[in-house]
Amino acid sequence: MVVGEDRQRYISFIIEGGKTDRKGMINAIRSEFSRDEYEEIEPWLTVFEGDRGIVRCDHKGKERCVEILNEIDIDNGKVKTIITSGTIKKAKKALKNHD
Numbered sequence: 001m002v003v004g005e006d007r008q009r010y011i012s013f014i015i016e017g018g019k020t021d022r023k024g025m026i027n028a029i030r031s032e033f034s035r036d037e038y039e040e041i042e043p044w045l046t047v048f049e050g051d052r053g054i055v056r057c058d059h060k061g062k063e064r065c066v067e068i069l070n071e072i073d074i075d076n077g078k079v080k081t082i083i084t085s086g087t088i089k090k091a092k093k094a095l096k097n098h099d
Contacts, residue, residue, distance in 0.1 A: 007059040010091035011084050013069055014098060015051040018077020022048045025074070029055065032068045041065050046088065047095075054091045 020028070026045050033043065041061030047054040057065040062084055072079040083094040 007086070008056050009059050009062040009065075009084050009086060010046065010088045011055045011057065011062070011066060011069060012082040012091045012094045012098070013053055013055065013079050014082060014095075015074055015077050016080050018073075018075035019051065020074045025053060028072050028074055028079075029069075032072055037061070037064065037068075043068075047092065052095050052098075054088065054095065056088075059086075 015025075022045065025048055029043055029045060030038065033041065041057050041064060043065055044056045045053060046056045055065065055069060066081050066084060069079050069081050082098050083091060085091045085094070
């Protein structure tokens, strides 16, 4: 168990109606965050396969990160968040079980 300021959250998401590659998703995430938000929340695309992925962020910025992810449009599609978890294991399980 991690104690202190460096707690992370893992946000599972899917892209509905659009397609992109890992680099395209990274660029979309970077373009949606302001510079200050990006430095504070520290979003990081941890997993990305096809139309699914997991973004890691700082626990204090979790709500804002979810809001921003849900606002992203990719190739006429939308990003939809599925679950936020404190462990990557649970986030991966949610991606696997989501249809």
